[in-house]
Amino acid sequence: MKALPRASRLIALFCFSVFLLISFTFTPSYAADVGNCLLCHKYPGISRVDEEGKLRLFYVNESIFSNSVHAKVKCEGCHTDIKKIPHDVAKKVDCLVECHIIEPSSEKKFSHKDVKEFLGKSVHGPIDKEGKEKKYIEDYPTCKDCHDNPLYRPLSFFKKVRPGISEASLGRCRVCHKKEEFIYRFYNHVTTRLHKSRNPLNIAEVCARCHDNPEIVARHEMSTKAVFSYGETFHGKAARFLDERVPDCLDCHISKGESVHQMLPKEDPASSIHADNKGKICTNIDCHPSASPKLAKYSVHAEFNLKQSPAQYFFTVFFIILTGGTLLPLMFIILLDIIRRFFPNATIGRRK
Ligand code: HEC
Ligand code: HEC
Ligand code: HEC
Ligand code: HEC
Ligand code: HEC
Ligand code: HEC
Numbered sequence: 001m002k003a004l005p006r007a008s009r010l011i012a013l014f015c016f017s018v019f020l021l022i023s024f025t026f027t028p029s030y031a032a033d034v035g036n037c038l039l040c041h042k043y044p045g046i047s048r049v050d051e052e053g054k055l056r057l058f059y060v061n062e063s064i065f066s067n068s069v070h071a072k073v074k075c076e077g078c079h080t081d082i083k084k085i086p087h088d089v090a091k092k093v094d095c096l097v098e099c100h101i102i103e104p105s106s107e108k109k110f111s112h113k114d115v116k117e118f119l120g121k122s123v124h125g126p127i128d129k130e131g132k133e134k135k136y137i138e139d140y141p142t143c144k145d146c147h148d149n150p151l152y153r154p155l156s157f158f159k160k161v162r163p164g165i166s167e168a169s170l171g172r173c174r175v176c177h178k179k180e181e182f183i184y185r186f187y188n189h190v191t192t193r194l195h196k197s198r199n200p201l202n203i204a205e206v207c208a209r210c211h212d213n214p215e216i217v218a219r220h221e222m223s224t225k226a227v228f229s230y231g232e233t234f235h236g237k238a239a240r241f242l243d244e245r246v247p248d249c250l251d252c253h254i255s256k257g258e259s260v261h262q263m264l265p266k267e268d269p270a271s272s273i274h275a276d277n278k279g280k281i282c283t284n285i286d287c288h289p290s291a292s293p294k295l296a297k298y299s300v301h302a303e304f305n306l307k308q309s310p311a312q313y314f315f316t317v318f319f320i321i322l323t324g325g326t327l328l329p330l331m332f333i334i335l336l337d338i339i340r341r342f343f344p345n346a347t348i349g350r351r352k
Contacts, residue, residue: 095143118261200239200248229301
């Protein structure tokens, strides 16, 4: 083949360089993926059957990851043991590792160590006040026990619909600030952290694994299957229909202004559910502000069984019988009426 003239070769080289430049600039690049992990992990098929015969999926959805709370963290920021590619079997991720992000007010490297401290002081901490391991230590939740939502799901499935408290109030920032990107970034950062990322039902699901597990409930001498009993009351029933106005577990079990991780047992005088403080939960400005503190006598973890609350139990049974006893005969009569309308001359047996 005849060699290209020198000029056309130069032009070809130039075009190729421009092409490379453009493709590097315009391929969607995810800030987090410096180590090019998605080169392999973006393929949905990437998986293996593990020793127990369970299929493990190693696929990471790029767009879900880049919308998640951890979008700014590099893959290696959490998977710290992966240093070369191809890589060996990865170790478990430590949620308390320091990452490369700097927290602006302290200018320190960011980590979740504070959360661990809050958790340590709470009823869920595995170490008691004397510094000894509590009994049945395996029952105490770790970060990943409660934060086990598919890792790369957006913070909340509501978030897409309601990014901030109200998108409309963005207009207020525009009065003084001119750069859209500036406004949007700060607005979103603050407002998404001002409302909860899970609805009451999702929260209850997190707790159910332990608090509805009869063995754990018995071992730790708790008086109720807490999620089940929450579900028996009005609060829980409304939560099941995705009502977000009803209190979830955190609304009652966290004192005002404390971290959600600092839940205390009811014997602790600082606990929101301590006998002296209970009244304040119900009469809180967002809930029943005009109620008397005595409202707290109402059992919010009520299991309506014969043993614990015979009065409520018979009341419930009475209403089930009353409702069923009224509705069923009524429906039967309507059914007979419909049949008669369709078959005006039908008879059972022969007419004489
Ligand atoms: C060359 C392709 C390739 C690249 C690049 C790659 N991985 Fe992997 N990764 C794999 C394969 C294949 C598996 C499944 C390995 C197996 O059979 O256990 C895997 C498994 C994993 C696992 C699960 C391991 C386990 O056994 O629990 C993690 C975590 C992981 N990769 C993280 C990363 C991170 C973080 C990066 C970037 C720094 C990365 N990978 C880059 C191919 C790749
Ligand atoms: C905020 C920390 C964090 C970041 C950032 C992160 N991961 Fe992970 N990743 C985890 C945790 C936690 C697990 C669960 C397994 C464990 O406990 O180690 C996990 C598991 C995995 C698994 C194995 C899934 C399984 O079922 O075992 C793969 C593959 C993986 N990550 C790839 C990636 C890739 C690729 C990136 C970057 C796009 C990334 N991860 C970024 C924390 C992180
Ligand atoms: C008993 C369950 C539980 C455990 C254990 C737990 N978390 Fe949480 N965490 C939650 C709940 C519930 C929320 C609030 C979710 C919401 O806003 O809807 C939360 C919120 C968070 C937040 C958002 C900030 C905040 O406080 O609202 C971070 C960060 C966090 N957890 C990190 C951790 C880390 C790190 C650990 C381990 C040291 C951990 N969590 C252990 C239940 C738990
Ligand atoms: C009445 C005018 C006004 C409105 C409305 C306003 N800002 Fe500001 N904002 C300012 C001024 C002036 C400063 C600089 C203040 C200073 O440096 O002390 C500022 C500073 C800031 C800063 C700090 C920037 C930095 O680098 O220190 C942020 C973040 C910010 N505004 C976000 C917002 C957001 C988000 C909204 C809408 C919810 C908003 N502002 C509404 C006037 C306003
Ligand atoms: C309306 C407020 C409220 C809500 C919502 C709520 N709790 Fe409670 N919870 C309380 C009060 C008050 C007590 C103390 C009961 C008492 O004084 O007998 C309590 C007690 C408990 C106990 C201790 C039971 C025992 O006696 O040993 C657990 C565990 C518990 N709650 C878990 C949960 C979980 C999990 C959820 C969410 C599914 C939840 N709570 C929702 C108010 C609430
Ligand atoms: C991995 C298991 C586990 C998960 C998940 C869990 N807990 Fe617990 N929780 C426990 C154990 C174990 C205790 C008993 C601690 C003790 O007595 O020392 C406890 C105790 C409590 C108590 C104190 C009960 C008392 O005696 O007053 C409350 C309140 C509570 N949990 C609420 C929650 C809520 C709300 C959630 C969900 C956000 C949750 N827990 C998730 C294991 C768990």
